[in-house]
Amino acid sequence: MNIHLTGILIIVGNYGSGKTEVSINLAVERKRAGLDVRVADLDLVNPYFRTREARKLLKDHGIELVLPPEQYMHADLPILSPAIAGMLRRPAEVTLLDVGGDDVGATVLAALADALQHQEIRMLQVVNPFRPFTETLEGCLKIRREIEAAAKLKINGLIGNPNLIDETGPEDIYRGYDFVRNLSEKAGLPLEFLTVETGLLPEIDASRFSCPLLPVDRQLVPPWKKAGGGGPSGPILRP
Template sequence: MLAIGIAEVEKIKGIFIIVGNFGSGKTEVSINLAVNQKRAGVDVKIADLDLVNPYFRTREARKALAKLGIEVVVPEEKYLQADLPILSPVISGLIRQPSDLTLIDAGGNDVGATVLAALADSFRNKRVHMLQVVNPFRPFTDTIESCLKMRNEIERASKMTIDGIIGNANLIDETSVDDIYNGYDFVKTLSGETRLPLKFITAPVELLPDIDMGHFSCPVLPIERQLVPPWKKAADLKR
């Protein structure tokens, strides 16, 4: 599965903040991007800034990531199940001393992005990228206008600027090849409207054999699903 993926196209370096609306897939994308880059030889750290949603966060997958040598920064163990907005001081430390690639998985909507403004001191004098994850099969980002609205709200709350788009069209287990093509067309249009580059799109790893890669002008990040309900098994992440 390593044959296709964004590692083949480019190694990503720097500090990347992953934002988007609730349930756009920020966490699944962050985890898979971290794994993809680690496999390509990039040193990766990932921080879970999701202070909004206590279910399904990066911290759920941290054991699998740790096995691959990816450091996951989360609040202290004793606060792990607390429904409290805890911003670990480790996170500002992480930003001050970043890895080759430092991924920051922010919380959903403008509410989740608000905390980024609190990190302004740490971000000062750093080149920081902020990418918006878009799944057009989610409510409130199913039209170009609503994606622009989401972008404005997140930028206002975080006091930062989004500089790229990640297309994450999916219906989880029910995603079809057509959904991937339609989702690509949607984010391509969004990219044209916003003049923001389309950094990459995603596709479930199981669908890759059926997808014509020539269809896309951007890289494709394969998704090996990690955030699964308890009756399903997370994909086994090989080195």
């Protein structure tokens, strides 16, 4: 089963649900599938661990990343680059918007309403059931309503991102999958794909899933994991 997403994809979800890891890895996957991909970092609420930290990786893959001006890269200012409205008016084959967390983070989308008008868009909600406030179906549905109200857009699909970072085991993936399956039924939204960290893939029985898998290579890692092969963006250190 393959991922078939194209067009303008807006990645939303509760705070810390993994939108940025999903966006970066989805961008690379779509590029590898032969599509022209552009990404915009719309996270105006998070101070660390943003898409901008993967700018080298994305550049190496030939993926364009739209960011605030360089001198404001480490400012906690809600800067919305005018280039984003432009890229939405002339979208690439895949245009990914990595939006900040919760309804607060999604508010920025309302500011882009003009540029998004008359465009085919899919807004996808990332769900990690091991995060606070989204460990119940009700919690996920509440976030959905709040994001839709703030963004003035409807959510069209779900992305299952069940993980405890380094401590994720196959059981967590299966449990998380069941959870997002139930959510998908209850919300009446398709489950677009499920993420699994690359290292965990050999232990996973993929026949259990009725949706595509997105293998994830973690990019937003703390500095001590960057040596000795901490993902493709980390400097590889060999004695």
